Amino acid sequence: MIARLLLGLAALFLVAFLLSPDSFAWLFRPLTSNNAPAIYTQTSLLSLTLSHLGLVALAVIASTIVAVGLGILVTRPAGREFLPLARTITSVGQTFPPVAVLALAVPVMGFGAGPTLVALFLYGLLPIFENTLTGLTSQPPDVTEAARGMGLTRRQRLWQVELPLALPLILAGIRLSAVISLATATIGSTVAAKTLGEVIIAGLLSSNTAFVAQGGLVVGLLAILIYEGFQALESRGARRMGTAGR
Amino acid sequence: MTDLASPAGTASTPAISRPGLLFAALGFVGLVVPLVQFKANRIVLGEGVLLPGALGAAGWLLAAAFAVGLLAGISARLDYRLRLLIGCAGVVAALLALGATAQALTPPDNNMARVAPATGFWLLMLAFALMATDALSRMHLSLAQRWLMLAGAGVVIGAILWSGWLDGVSVMREYAARKDLFWREAWRHLILAFGSLGAALVVGLPIGIGIYQSPRLRRPVLGVLNILQTIPSLALFGIMIPIFGWIAANVPGAASAGIAGIGIFPALVALFLYSLLPVVSNTLVGLNGVSPAARDAAFGLGMTEAQVLRGVLLPLALPVIIAAVRIVLVQNIGLAVIAGLIGGGGFGTFVFQGLNQTAMDLVLLGALPTIALALIAGIALDLLVEALDRHKPERTEA
Numbered sequence: 001m002i003a004r005l006l007l008g009l010a011a012l013f014l015v016a017f018l019l020s021p022d023s024f025a026w027l028f029r030p031l032t033s034n035n036a037p038a039i040y041t042q043t044s045l046l047s048l049t050l051s052h053l054g055l056v057a058l059a060v061i062a063s064t065i066v067a068v069g070l071g072i073l074v075t076r077p078a079g080r081e082f083l084p085l086a087r088t089i090t091s092v093g094q095t096f097p098p099v100a101v102l103a104l105a106v107p108v109m110g111f112g113a114g115p116t117l118v119a120l121f122l123y124g125l126l127p128i129f130e131n132t133l134t135g136l137t138s139q140p141p142d143v144t145e146a147a148r149g150m151g152l153t154r155r156q157r158l159w160q161v162e163l164p165l166a167l168p169l170i171l172a173g174i175r176l177s178a179v180i181s182l183a184t185a186t187i188g189s190t191v192a193a194k195t196l197g198e199v200i201i202a203g204l205l206s207s208n209t210a211f212v213a214q215g216g217l218v219v220g221l222l223a224i225l226i227y228e229g230f231q232a233l234e235s236r237g238a239r240r241m242g243t244a245g246r
Numbered sequence: 247m248t249d250l251a252s253p254a255g256t257a258s259t260p261a262i263s264r265p266g267l268l269f270a271a272l273g274f275v276g277l278v279v280p281l282v283q284f285k286a287n288r289i290v291l292g293e294g295v296l297l298p299g300a301l302g303a304a305g306w307l308l309a310a311a312f313a314v315g316l317l318a319g320i321s322a323r324l325d326y327r328l329r330l331l332i333g334c335a336g337v338v339a340a341l342l343a344l345g346a347t348a349q350a351l352t353p354p355d356n357n358m359a360r361v362a363p364a365t366g367f368w369l370l371m372l373a374f375a376l377m378a379t380d381a382l383s384r385m386h387l388s389l390a391q392r393w394l395m396l397a398g399a400g401v402v403i404g405a406i407l408w409s410g411w412l413d414g415v416s417v418m419r420e421y422a423a424r425k426d427l428f429w430r431e432a433w434r435h436l437i438l439a440f441g442s443l444g445a446a447l448v449v450g451l452p453i454g455i456g457i458y459q460s461p462r463l464r465r466p467v468l469g470v471l472n473i474l475q476t477i478p479s480l481a482l483f484g485i486m487i488p489i490f491g492w493i494a495a496n497v498p499g500a501a502s503a504g505i506a507g508i509g510i511f512p513a514l515v516a517l518f519l520y521s522l523l524p525v526v527s528n529t530l531v532g533l534n535g536v537s538p539a540a541r542d543a544a545f546g547l548g549m550t551e552a553q554v555l556r557g558v559l560l561p562l563a564l565p566v567i568i569a570a571v572r573i574v575l576v577q578n579i580g581l582a583v584i585a586g587l588i589g590g591g592g593f594g595t596f597v598f599q600g601l602n603q604t605a606m607d608l609v610l611l612g613a614l615p616t617i618a619l620a621l622i623a624g625i626a627l628d629l630l631v632e633a634l635d636r637h638k639p640e641r642t643e644a
Contacts, residue, residue, distance in 0.1 A: 003469070031488065081264045084383040085376065092379070095624035097580025100613040103597045107606040108365075183478030187584065190601055200484045204588060209488035216481030223476045 007228055014221045018046045021214075028210035038210045040199045049218060052195040055113060055188070056181045059120030064174055067125045071132030072158065083133075090130045098123045098184040106191050116188030116195070123184065124177035131173030135166025168238040175230035182223050186215075263322040265380050266329075269373045273316040273336075276369030277309055282347050287358040288416070288605050294364055300347035308343055312336065312370060319377050326381045333378025334399075340370040341406055348414030362416040362607055389633055396625055416607040417614065420596075432615065434510065434591035438582040439619075442514055443574050446521030451567075453522070454529025455555065464530070471523040479584050482519065486512035487588060513590030517581055521574040528570030532563025565634040572627035579620040583612070 017024050021039045028038040039045075073079040074086045101123050105115035139162060147161040163170075189197030196219050203211025280294025298305035315332045318324060348361040387395070412418050421428055457464045474482075490512050494501040505511060536559050544558040560567075586594020596612030599605075 082268075085265055085380040088379050088383040089376075091628075092621065092624070095576045095580075095620045097583055097616055097620055099580060099583040099594070099597065100616050103601065103609045103613045106601065106609065111604075179476055183480070186478045186480040187587075190587065190598060197480055200480050201587075204484055204487070212481075212484040212488065216477070216485045219481045220477040223478055224473055227472075227476050 007225065010221050011225055014218065014225070017214075018049055018218070021045050028214055031210040031213055032208060036206070036208045036210070040202060040211050040214060042202065043194070043198065045196075045199070045214070045218065048194060048196050048198060049222070052182075052185055052219075053222070055116060055120065055185050055193065055195060056178060059117055059181050059185075060124055060174060060178050062121050063124035063177060064128055064170075066121075067128035067173070068132050068170060070125075071129050071136060072163075075133065075136045076154075086129070086133065090126050090133070094126045094130075096123075098180060099187055102184060102187060102191065111192040113188075113193045115191050116185060116193040119188075120181045120184055124181050127176040127180070128170065128173035131169045131176075132166060135169035136162055139165050165241060168234045168241065171230060171234045171237060175227060175234070178226050178230065179223055182219065182226065186219055261322055262320055263324070266319040266321070266324075266377070269377045269380070270316040270320050272369055272376070273312065273373030276366045276373060277312060279366045279369070280364045281366035281370075282344065282351070283362045283364040284351050285360040285362060285416075288360050288420075288607055292360070292362065292364075294366075295347065295351060296366070297343060297347070300350050301343075304346075308339070312339065316373065326385050330378050330381035330385070333374045333376075333381060336374025337371060337378065338402060338406070340367060340374065341403075342411065343367075343370075344415055345406075345411040345413075348412070348416075352414050360416040360419060360607060361414060389629060389636070392629055396622070396629070400622070417610045420605075420607045420611045428596075428611070431591055431593055431595050434585075435579070435582050435593050435616070435619070438510065438513055438517060438585055438590065438592050439575060439578040442517035442521050442578055443571065445514075445518045446525045446574060447571070449518075450522050450525030451529055454526045455533070457526070458530050458533040468523070468527060468530075471526055474519050475523045479516070479520070479581050480587070482516045483513060483584055483588050483590075486516045490515070508589055510585070510590050513582070513585035513588060513592075517578050517585075520581060521578060524570040524573040524577075525567075528566050528573075529563065532566030533559055535566060536562045565631055568627065568634060569631050572624065572631060575627065576620050576624045579616060579623060583616055586612070 021044075025038040032038050070086070074082045098119065102115060102119035105118045105122075109115040109118055143161065143165065144157070147157045152160065185193070185195045186197035186200065189195045189201055196215050199215030199218075200212050203209065203213075203215060277297070279296075281297045282295050282300065283292035284295050285292035296305075297309045301308065315336050318332060319329060344363055344367050351361050352359055382395070406412060407418075413422065453467065457467050487508065490505055491508070494505050497505075540558055540562065541554065544554045549557065582590075582592045583594035583597055585592045586596070586598045593612040593616045596608050597616075598612075600608030600610075600612065
């Protein structure tokens with residue numbers, strides 16, 4: 001209960017701060033020195049936040065579609081041949097540091113939002129794919145057996161039984177991927193993508209702690225809110241499956 | 247587990263391995279796009295050069311050999327061991343071909359010209375590495391054999407690098423220009439990754455044991471650590487700088503104890519904070535996973551609480567705790583790159599310097615060792631976890 005209240009307050013504060021950053025200048029004033037500005041004004045914080053979230057959303061939606069699609073593919077009879085390979089690639093691929101993926105996308109894509117988007121997409125694939133695989137391959141055999149016994153076709157089994165059962169796990173994968181993407185997008189500003197990292201880096205370059213703090217605060221709050229939001233969705237999905245299964 | 251080779255749909259085409267077809271497609275694209283890029287200096291855009299274009303007749307021969315290897319992989323009847331061999335040979339050959347083209351293309355008296363690996367090289371590497379990985383994932387090797395494979399791969403790649411065959415390649419030229427700095431930053435990177443891991447173990451294990459013994463503390467402790475883990479790395483790294491700068495300036499004795507707002511210290515602390523959650527939560531999961539029977543038996547033998555903890559609980563929880571070490575180490579090796587952005591050193595220095603100068607070879611010099619380090623750490627610790635798990639067949643996972 002207290003946790004939910006705190007989350008609500010955090011969300012409220014975030015919205016208020018983004019809509020009117022200047023009214024919070026007093027909060028960041030103590031962190032500045034030599035009369036440096038307390039609020040980042042080069043680009044409006046709101047537009048940076050929106051473009052940051054836009055990048056993350058675009059990448060996560062794309063990775064979700066591709067990863068869930070691939071996950072379904074390799075668990076069907078036609079794609080089973082790829083399953084061991086797919087497992088190895090996801091476990092090895094996740095050891096690749098996101099920052100390195102971002103840096104390596106630059107030679108291919110040039111600077112700007114492009115490499116960030118590609119890195120976010122590629123890195124976001126893995127957790128979702130892994131969780132889709134786990135969700136689709138570790139289903140209680142009696143349930144799938146029952147579905148088959150009811151005379152459901154393969155397609156019906158997939159849509160009405162297997163995917164709903166795997167949904168909480170898939171959502172957990174999307175949550176992981178969204179949180180990682182949010183962090184990686186921050187670093188995307190080093191390759192000239194328009195994200196909140198710009199504020200933090202501007203603060204680091206000009207030793208203006210206020211900038212670092214407000215950039216960090218906004219990204220941190222966004223991450224926590226997204227994380228908690230997905231977790232609420234997951235437990236709701238799991239609860240529904242739990243009652244539906246019984 | 248079980249081989250589900252072709253229960254239904256694929257029975258009509260048993261002669262073709264579909265993964266093999268995919269690898270061959272990747273590899274053939276790799277053969278027809280430029281293998282390397284020739285650049286007049288390190289910053290300008292280069293022009294692509296194909297294998298035959300660089301090596302003439304030998305290049306054609308080599309390309310043909312690559313093609314034969316890729317085509318062989320399509321056959322489903324090919325033995326996995328042979329497939330693995332072709333994959334490994336292909337990776338080595340691609341590396342050697344890269345070195346040879348670099349030597350052939352660089353004019354002898356030219357220090358400015360660069361030969362950088364291009365799409366073709368990366369695709370060939372990818373195709374053969376995937377072929378080897380695919381074979382490996384179906385071979386069910388023993389642990390010892392997999393340790394040997396890891397060591398063998400390290401030795402072969404180390405030998406190729408050490409032999410100087412690749413010295414003409416752009417990344418190695420960047421390395422040659424800053425050899426001392428490279429090893430210093432490598433050392434820094436290791437200190438960042440392992441130092442934060444060590445600190446997290448020293449602090450996290452007692453916390454994990456503590457919340458195991460007093461369940462009421464579990465939710466708040468894990469909740470706080472969860473939030474820490476969620477904060478994006480750049481933000482956390484950035485916030486550490488002013489905090490420690492302030493501490494160094496205002497707390498007497500702090501500065502002389504090595505605490506500073508710049509340098510390695512803020513990065514180390516940020517990584518430490520990220521490492522706490524996996525260590526604490528896995529310690530808890532590992533301790534919870536110990537069967538009550540084993541615990542009661544130990545108490546029945548008259549052991550004290552501390553003896554049970556040290557002699558029974560912790561050893562039985564060890565595989566799960568080592569699994570946390572794997573998560574933390576791989577994560578920290580990657581995150582330590584960001585230290586380069588706040589002056590904390592490590593391979594990230596090269597990555598961000600390279601991005602600033604648009605010198606992609608320099609980016610590679612930072613990114614490739616980081617990836618290699620993370621891969622080795624990940625694979626080695628996976629093997630370790632498996633070895634420990636195998637020693638304790640009676641353990642039951644939750």
